[in-house]
Amino acid sequence: MSQLSSASSTLSAPLGVPNACIGIFDSGVGGLTVLSQVARQLPNESIIYFGDTARVPYGTRSRPEILQFVREIISWMLQQQAKMVIMACNTSSALVLKAVQAEFSIPIVGTILPGSTAAAKLGRRIGVIATPATVASNAYKQAILAIDPTIQVWQVACPEFVPLIEQNRVLDPYTAQIAQQYLAPLLAQQIDTLVYGCTHYPHLEPVLRLLLPPTVKLLDPAMAVVATATQQLDLLGLKNTAISPFATRFYVSGCPQNFAQSAQLLLGCTPVVEKVFLT
Ligand code: DGL
Numbered sequence: 001m002s003q004l005s006s007a008s009s010t011l012s013a014p015l016g017v018p019n020a021c022i023g024i025f026d027s028g029v030g031g032l033t034v035l036s037q038v039a040r041q042l043p044n045e046s047i048i049y050f051g052d053t054a055r056v057p058y059g060t061r062s063r064p065e066i067l068q069f070v071r072e073i074i075s076w077m078l079q080q081q082a083k084m085v086i087m088a089c090n091t092s093s094a095l096v097l098k099a100v101q102a103e104f105s106i107p108i109v110g111t112i113l114p115g116s117t118a119a120a121k122l123g124r125r126i127g128v129i130a131t132p133a134t135v136a137s138n139a140y141k142q143a144i145l146a147i148d149p150t151i152q153v154w155q156v157a158c159p160e161f162v163p164l165i166e167q168n169r170v171l172d173p174y175t176a177q178i179a180q181q182y183l184a185p186l187l188a189q190q191i192d193t194l195v196y197g198c199t200h201y202p203h204l205e206p207v208l209r210l211l212l213p214p215t216v217k218l219l220d221p222a223m224a225v226v227a228t229a230t231q232q233l234d235l236l237g238l239k240n241t242a243i244s245p246f247a248t249r250f251y252v253s254g255c256p257q258n259f260a261q262s263a264q265l266l267l268g269c270t271p272v273v274e275k276v277f278l279t
Helices: 032-041 063-079 090-103 112-122 132-137 139-147 161-166 173-188 201-211 222-236 256-267
Strands: 002-004 022-026 047-051 084-087 125-130 152-157 193-196 217-219 249-252 273-278
Touching: 022 032, 022 063, 032 047, 032 201, 032 222, 032 256, 047 063, 063 084, 063 090, 084 090, 084 222, 090 112, 090 125, 090 132, 090 139, 112 125, 112 139, 112 193, 112 217, 112 222, 125 132, 125 139, 125 173, 132 139, 132 152, 139 152, 152 173, 161 173, 161 201, 173 201, 193 201, 201 217, 249 256, 256 273
Parallel strands: 002 273, 022 047, 022 084, 047 249, 125 152, 125 193, 193 217, 249 273
Antiparallel strands: none
16 A cells, blocks of 8 residues: 655655656546557556546646645655656646646656647647646647747637546447537637647547548647657666566556556556555
């Protein structure tokens, strides 16, 4: 059993050595879409994954709440001697990445800048679907326009998606119905690219693809996020080349069985999941 304590005075990485693990976190199963990319691009790394399932969704919460949660999670990852944290959560990245990067000395990789850079290379009329908090922050829009102010960006908040995905209702007809409503204003603008501005949403690909014209490109920022993490590991000399990695360890703040069941449906493997007690 592990303890997840609130942000303590220990803010720096105790080890920061190449054979230490990388911590990946999200509010729930969304970060598994990033984890899949980590497995592809960084197969020699040991990974700990944390899903804050007791407090999902993050996307309808306030910035102070999210900052508190993220501080707790990163502090716990430091106790696990992580050498890097990948924030596999757009809501956290949009709202608090800069704040925690300034507080903690461990490298912390977010999703917005890598995702926006990839989007700006791909599209001219870009739709972003994301959580209400991410859309309200305008993080994607600002980052894309900073790269190229001639690109047009439209954002839609999709508050129902994360609860539906966490409840394993991807293939429920209701999900397709609500997806159609969320996509309508973007299709009316004739977008050429749709960005998954929430790490949960690539799990909806079978549903969304059917609702989009084939000309609309779908962008999952995960590949670019992990490429950024890889570059940072290289630059810092922190890539694990020495030892065999351990199998990914999964931790949640909620029910381990529920997470294992969702992961089974989404990843096709049943992970061993441990509960972390929040204090
Ligand atoms: N998957 C996260 C994101 O990328 C969090 C979604 C949520 O919990 O609302 O925004």
